[in-house]
Amino acid sequence: MIRYFILVFFLLKCSIGDAQVKKLKPWLIPEMGLQIGATEPSADLRLQGGIKRQNWYYGLGTAVDFYRFKSYPVYLQLQRVFSFRGTAPFLIASAGYNFKKASDTVPTWIGSRVYERTGGYYAELGGGFVFKIAKKERLQLSVVKNIKQVKESYDIDYWMGPGQNRSARSTDLYTMHRVAVRLGWKF
Amino acid sequence: MKHILAIAVLIALSFQSCLKDNVARKTTIYKPVYKTKEEVKANIKSSTPLELVAPGKIFYKDGFAFLNELYKGVHIIDIRNVASPKNVAFVNIPGAVDMAVRGNILYADMYTDLVAVDISNPQQVKLQHVVTGVFPQRYYPNFDNDTGKIIVDWQAVDTVLEEGEYFGWGIRREDMMFAMPATASGNASNGTGGSMARFGLREDRLYTVDNTDLKVFDVSVPERPLYIRNIPTGNWGIETIFPFGNNLFIGSMTGMFIFDATAKDQPKQIGTFTHARVCDPVISDGKHAFVTLRNGTQCQGFINQLDVVDIADLTKPKLLKSYPLTNPHGLSKVGDILLICDGADGVKVFNAADVNNIRQLGHLKGMNAYDAIAIGSIAMVSAADALYLIDFSNPAKPVVKSSITINSDK
Numbered sequence: 001m002i003r004y005f006i007l008v009f010f011l012l013k014c015s016i017g018d019a020q021v022k023k024l025k026p027w028l029i030p031e032m033g034l035q036i037g038a039t040e041p042s043a044d045l046r047l048q049g050g051i052k053r054q055n056w057y058y059g060l061g062t063a064v065d066f067y068r069f070k071s072y073p074v075y076l077q078l079q080r081v082f083s084f085r086g087t088a089p090f091l092i093a094s095a096g097y098n099f100k101k102a103s104d105t106v107p108t109w110i111g112s113r114v115y116e117r118t119g120g121y122y123a124e125l126g127g128g129f130v131f132k133i134a135k136k137e138r139l140q141l142s143v144v145k146n147i148k149q150v151k152e153s154y155d156i157d158y159w160m161g162p163g164q165n166r167s168a169r170s171t172d173l174y175t176m177h178r179v180a181v182r183l184g185w186k187f
Numbered sequence: 188m189k190h191i192l193a194i195a196v197l198i199a200l201s202f203q204s205c206l207k208d209n210v211a212r213k214t215t216i217y218k219p220v221y222k223t224k225e226e227v228k229a230n231i232k233s234s235t236p237l238e239l240v241a242p243g244k245i246f247y248k249d250g251f252a253f254l255n256e257l258y259k260g261v262h263i264i265d266i267r268n269v270a271s272p273k274n275v276a277f278v279n280i281p282g283a284v285d286m287a288v289r290g291n292i293l294y295a296d297m298y299t300d301l302v303a304v305d306i307s308n309p310q311q312v313k314l315q316h317v318v319t320g321v322f323p324q325r326y327y328p329n330f331d332n333d334t335g336k337i338i339v340d341w342q343a344v345d346t347v348l349e350e351g352e353y354f355g356w357g358i359r360r361e362d363m364m365f366a367m368p369a370t371a372s373g374n375a376s377n378g379t380g381g382s383m384a385r386f387g388l389r390e391d392r393l394y395t396v397d398n399t400d401l402k403v404f405d406v407s408v409p410e411r412p413l414y415i416r417n418i419p420t421g422n423w424g425i426e427t428i429f430p431f432g433n434n435l436f437i438g439s440m441t442g443m444f445i446f447d448a449t450a451k452d453q454p455k456q457i458g459t460f461t462h463a464r465v466c467d468p469v470i471s472d473g474k475h476a477f478v479t480l481r482n483g484t485q486c487q488g489f490i491n492q493l494d495v496v497d498i499a500d501l502t503k504p505k506l507l508k509s510y511p512l513t514n515p516h517g518l519s520k521v522g523d524i525l526l527i528c529d530g531a532d533g534v535k536v537f538n539a540a541d542v543n544n545i546r547q548l549g550h551l552k553g554m555n556a557y558d559a560i561a562i563g564s565i566a567m568v569s570a571a572d573a574l575y576l577i578d579f580s581n582p583a584k585p586v587v588k589s590s591i592t593i594n595s596d597k
Contacts, residue, residue, distance in 0.1 A: 038208045068208065145205070158217055166341070168215035175209040 024051045027059070029140060033182030035067040042066040044180065048077055055081050061094065068176060069150045071100040073122040081130055090142075091127045098122035098148040113154055120149020120173065130186065140184040150174045212348045220340040227281050227297065227337050231304060231314040236274035237262065239593040244385075245569045247560045248288040248378030251275075251309075252567055254574055258282055258340075261295060263309045269565055269576050269588045276309040281339045287386040287393060288378040292409040294386065294393055296322055298337050301395075301404065303412050315410040324397045381558035381569070382429060382468040382479075382517040389430035392451045396420075396428045396437060403452055415452050420444060431471045434501065438469040443478055445501050460496050460504040468517050468558075471498065475507070475542050479515035479527060491515060493527065495542045508543055517558030519566065524548075524582055526566050528556030534568055536582045548582040 028049040035042050043066050050059025057079035065071050075096025082089050100119040105112050126144025133139055152172045222230075239262060243255035250267035260280040265273040282298035291307040292315065301318040377388035387394045391407035392415075399422065403415040424440030435446040435454055442461035446454040462480060469478045476496040493510040514530030523540040534556045536549035555571035564580035565588070573590040 037206050156214065166217060166343075168217075168343075170212055170214035173211045173213070175211075177205055177207050177209075179206060 024053055026050070027052045027057060027186065029184045029186040031140070031142075031182045031184030033142075033180045035065065035146075035178045035180050037067060037176055037178035039068055042068075044182075046182070046184075050077070057081070061096075065098070065148060067148070067178060068174070069100060069117060071098050071119060071148060071150060073098045073148060075122055075124075086132055088130045088132075089127065090130055090140075092142060092144060093125050094146075095121075095123045098150065100150050115152055115154045117153075118151045120151055120175070122146070122148045124180070126180075128182075136187055138186040140182075140186050142180075142182045142184070144180050144182070146178055146180055148176050148178075150176075213346075214348070215343050215345050217341040218344050219338040220342055221336040222281070222339045223336055224300075227339065228314060228317065230279050230281075231297075231302065231312075233276045233278055233310050233312045235277070237277040239274075239574065239591060242569055242574065242593060243284060244286065244383055245381045245558055245560055245567060245574070246286055246288055246378055246384075247380075247562055247567060252574065253286055253288060253293065253378075254569065255283055255286055255295075257284060261286055261293065263306065264574070264591065266567065266576060269578070272574075272576060272589050272591055274591060276312070278304060278306070278309075278312050280304070281337055285384060285386045285395070287380060287384070287388050289376070289388055289391075289393070289406050290409045292406075294404075294406070294412060296386075296395075299323055301412060301414075303410055305410060316412060318404070318412055318414050321402060321404075321414050322395075322397065379560055379562070381560050382470050382519060383427055383558045385426070385428060387428040387430040387435065389435070389448060390451065392448070394428055394430060394435055394448070394454070396425045398425055399423050400425075401428075401435070401437070401446065401454060403454070405452070418454060420456065427468045429468075429470050432473055434471070436469045436471050436476055438467045438478065440467070443467065443469045443476060443496065443504070445476075445498065445504065447501070458498070458501045458504050460494075460506070462490075462494065470518055470520055472520055474499065476504065477518060477520065477525065477539075479512065479518055481512075481514050481516065481530070493518075493545070495539075495545070508545075510545055516556065517569075519559045519561040521561040521563070524561070524579065526559050526561055526568075526579065528559050528568060528570075530557075531555045534559065534566070534577065534585065536579050536585050538582065549579065549585045551577060551585045551587070 031046040033044050035044055044063050046061055046063035048059045048061035059077040061075050061077050063073045065073055073096055075094040077094040079090055079092045098119040100117050103114055103116045105114050124144045124146035126142055128142030131139045154170060156168050156170050158166045241257045243257045246253040252264040252266045254262040256262055260283055261278045263276045265275050280295045280297050280302060283295040286295040291305055293304045293306045295302055299320050299322045301321050303316040305313040305315050385396050393404040393406045395402045401418040401420055405413040405415055422439050425437055427438035429436040433449045435448050437444040442459055444456055445458035447457045448454040467478050467480050469476055476498050478494040480490045480492050491512050491514050493512055495507045497505045497507045512529050513532035516528045516530055518527045523538055525537040525539040527535045529535050533552040533554050535547055538546045538548050557569045559566050559568045566577040566579055568575040568577055573592045575590045576588045577585050578588045579585040
């Protein structure tokens with residue numbers, strides 16, 4: 001995880017000098033993607049926007065991520081595009097927080113169990129290609145490795161025999177490593 | 188374009204090896220503390236009276252109250268002076284949950300075994316006999332396959348486990364079938380149990396129930412109980428047994444079952460009264476059976492009531508009438524007076540002379556009552572905070588004569 005933050009930091013640092021002296025342009029990109037991980041594949045929908053300075057895109061994004069636990073990542077994003085002629089490759093990195101706040105009551109044999117869920121970190125690193133489709137419009141295809149965390153807390157009741165029950169608070173921290181294939185419309 | 192898509196797919200596939208969902212669990216697990224059977228047997232003896240910490244079932248015999256301390260043993264309490272009960276001794280019996288007393292012999296379960304302990308002198312009890320392996324449902328196969336060892340305690344351990352590791356030593360309650368407490372006997376020479384008992388004495392036989400089965404022990408030589416047989420009832424969720432007359436009334440989560448114990452070594456089921464899935468201790472006065480139904484974590488269901496069942500024809504028990512209650516547990520009946528432990532709503536005293544018109548006479552609030560044994564006009568009531576001795580000679584105004592406090596913080 002730390003490497004994602006370090007990478008985003010250095011990309012920001014080395015690009016910020018250019019941005020200070022040259023013209024800034026806004027950009028926006030809605031994206032939809034397929035998240036492939038250890039469990040059933042699912043979708044995510046994202047919206048990112050920010051400013052562009054030459055080949056650097058600085059942005060803030062938010063998403064609805066349906067993989068395993070529906071959650072809402074909010075993240076900073078940095079993208080470096082290597083060319084603007086026709087099809088151009090790019091690298092992308094994001095880091096932020098995966099928001100999740102929910103509680104589920106799940107029936108069990110003896111009653112029910114309440115699961116309380118909160119979020120954790122969110123990060124991604126990858127690359128792709130940008131295809132020019134109009135003067136100021138592009139399609140963006142990306143493949144990224146990404147991670148999200150969800151924390152789940154609940155009480156486990158242990159039965160040691162008649163009349164002897166004990167309860168323990170348990171917390172499961174899920175760290176989900178996925179690959180996302182995404183298509184976005186950049187303008 | 189095709190090349191680009193191919194590259195994208197290749198990149199995605201290259202990540203395959205690191206696609207995983209890690210789960211780190213931070214929890215408390217319970218580790219059993221074992222002793223060998225020999226060590227445990229050597230420790231079955233009297234100790235000085237101990238504080239009541241986690242009491243279970245109650246039993247009465249000849250002026251003494253026997254109160255189970257869950258999984259630890261049995262408190263012996265002299266209640267001959269109702270105004271001033273005296274905790275006289277504690278009998279160490281690890282694993283004890285149920286008990287009964289015949290003559291001077293205390294029977295209790297020690298996990299999978301039945302022990303017979305001479306209590307003629309409560310300060311110096313003597314282990315008389317152990318019938319081994321008769322309660323196999325009390326064996327914990329998840330823990331240690333050495334049946335020569337006994338779990339005497341549980342140690343809490345905070346730990347972090349990765350997914351795939353064995354998540355905990357305790358048994359998660361929702362993962363298993365089980366049952367609850369009970370006791371009873373209508374025979375004075377045998378002592379009297381509460382309505383929540385799983386041990387019941389009738390003449391010279393000790394009957395015990397577990398989740399599914401009825402077991403018969405010959406206690407004609409009290410200090411040397413002899414295991415006779417196991418009788419599968421064909422039912423599950425069995426909780427209590429109440430011997431009365433020639434019959435055994437067995438309460439389960441799904442109904443009441445009546446067994447004819449005329450052939451005392453071979454009781455046969457002759458009648459069934461079914462109800463919704465709830466917990467239900469049962470007692471009988473020979474003409475009627477009184478069944479309290481309650482909901483709760485273990486009991487499920489949504490019913491809290493007293494059912495009065497006509498058992499004139501034991502083969503066809505019929506519901507006569509139901510009376511709503513708050514969260515009824517144990518009950519006891521003396522003459523026309525019916526006492527019901529109504530959970531957090533305390534103890535209620537009813538006139539049950541006319542079963543079609545049972546009227547509440549008195550109500551003692553301020554205790555979370557679990558089980559009761561009525562002896563004459565005195566009721567011994569186990570509650571969450573104390574063992575109470577209640578005088579209900581004036582049924583309209585039951586009064587607490589004395590109590591022994593439970594120190595549940597220990």
